[in-house]
Amino acid sequence: MKPKAILGALALHFLVEQAASVKWSHCWRLKAVGNCKSKISAWYYDIWSLSCKGFTYSGCGGNANRFRSEEECQKACTFGSKVKKVCSLVPKPGNCTGFSPSWYYDAEVDVCRGFIYGGCYGNANRFTSCKACMKRCSGKRNANKICKKQTAAFRKRYNLGLEPKPKKSRWPFTLPIPFLKE
Incomplete structure (x- = not known):
């Protein structure tokens, strides 16, 4: 590799590391519920799905990847994206007559x-x-x-009946084989 390319890669790595340690490092931590007995609704940033998810915080311990609201989590951890609440919205059944x-x-x-x-x-x-x-x-x-x-x-x-059972594959054990007799 050329010296300029190596120097550029090192500089980029340094900048990313510095930015991460200053603002976003708390978003990269795993969810930590803590070690007390309270049940407090909280939000954390899930790096695998790149979205904020809810969890029940115990009230003490844990880490900095914990937010009071979905919106607060998104503002801190979703970079360049418009904040859009989904999971924290109150459900709306709508006023139409569909089912x-x-x-x-x-x-x-x-x-x-x-x-x-x-x-x-x-x-x-x-x-x-x-x-x-x-x-x-x-x-x-x-x-x-x-x-x-x-x-x-x-x-x-809602009286929706039983959950439909998944259809089992009939192959290969339940098919009759004509040339084999019992």
Whole structure:
């Protein structure tokens, strides 16, 4: 490599490191719930999804990657992007007469809940499934378990019937083989 290229790369690396240590380093930290017993709604920046997600803070300990609101998190950690609240919006079922089972994120308890969307005048805190909602808005790792429970309760509450079972593949074990006789 040429000396100018090496010098340029080192200078760029130095500038990035300095910028990161001054303003953004707290955004790059992992979520830390702390070690007390309180349950406080908070937000952290998830570097893997490049978005702010909710979590329940314990009240003490933790780290600097903790914000009071989704908007505060976005302002601190989403660089050059326009701040757009999604998960912290109050769900709007709309005033139309449609019937669309949907999901919204409840930041107070860090889970997604079902509601019936009327088809118009809603907002961005509306998802087609519990899993999509949890993936976007919550930092919990056990989303599948939570969604299984929440979906069952939602379907029962709105009399939506049982969850359809996934179709099992019939191949290769259940197909009759004509040349083999029992």
